[in-house]
Amino acid sequence: SQQGEEDPQALSIQEGENATMNCSYKTSINNLQWYRQNSGRGLVHLILIRSNEREKHSGRLRVTLDTSKKSSSLLITASRAADTASYFCATDPTDSWGKLQFGAGTQVVVTP
């Protein structure tokens, strides 16, 4: 069963705007990862945040993790048309090493 649940399911914004998506999960985790998937392609790893970290940055990406609420957020700043993709969070549960549990994803469309 999928553990992570993303919110919203779909997001449509204009270039230059920020895009924020959230992920909630249910069990204890070692880390949480965000991936991007272009239509019909494989997944590209964006960023990993460990369970003892609260915030992490990578370029235009900002990820937060709140283990007390079992939730994470991904912020893409100054979005570009090329950011159009589906974004998935994946948790690495403490009781099953390396067996990532994926959420349903957020489909982001950035219009020029």
Place this chain on the structure above:
Amino acid sequence: GAVVSQHPSRVICKSGTSVKIECRSLDFQATTMFWYRQFPKKSLMLMATSNEGSKATYEQGVEKDKFLINHASLTLSTLTVTSAHPEDSSFYICSAERQGWGEFTEAFFGQGTRLTVV
């Protein structure tokens, strides 16, 4: 980052035939690989965990005789869809696990295989 190559990227086959999909880790050794299935506009569903030198571990509801997994070396795992039917049409993605720093592992994904059974 590490590279995982999945082949073929697309395959069309007739009902009743078998299809083999390969997943290779090109620049690292992967003792564990994972096979996922993804339906249109849906998330990835873990099918099985492939362990080098031992039998694969299948998730509940996945037929092991239908989806044969072989992990004969540290860089190659194969998924064979046997006696394929139209309902097996899907996007299949593999990932290879590499031990990262400290307590976490990193997963690197192949580009996926679009299987269409006609």
